[in-house]
Amino acid sequence: MGSTSSGRPTGARDRDDEGRARNARPRDGLGRPLPYGADGVARQPEGVVRTPEQSVVEAQELLDAGKPFHAHEVFEDAWKAGPEEERELWRGLAQLAVGLTHAARGNVTGGARLLRRGAGAVEAWGSPVGAGRSPVGAGRAQPYGMDLAGLAAWARELAEDVERDEGSVDAQARAPRLRA
Structure with a gap:
């Protein structure tokens, strides 16, 4: 099989074994596509089941390395594989990571919007019951050692x-500290 002038294999479709579209283009550390044939950053594997503690540690390592897009993938795995009662927590954390990704890419509006949405989600998840808050996560301001109030304040700032x-x-x- 040959390749096009851009380095993309000819006749190849970016599909996984189940036929779902998968963009095989290399990506930079912020998840932006690079030209075919360019050296990119290794992608975060999808669908990995980790313990919550492993998710927090791995996401922090990626954030510390300036790879919030990749940290988002870790949070997304936790959101999809974790217990139903924790999904809003992990989704909020994924939104924080994507907000940082957009902010680093220069997307002012999208970055600020996602940072605020994620801040609200993690704050609501760990808040005491009241003011219309769900009892799920109530009083859990530091699940898995994470400082949800501190993360919300970081995101809004x-x-x-x-x-x-x-x-x-x-x-x-500008990476956040997930744990207090």
């Missing part, structure tokens, strides 16, 4: 900074 400065941020320098 970053959203304000992104909107004020209207530019991209350094994902590694």
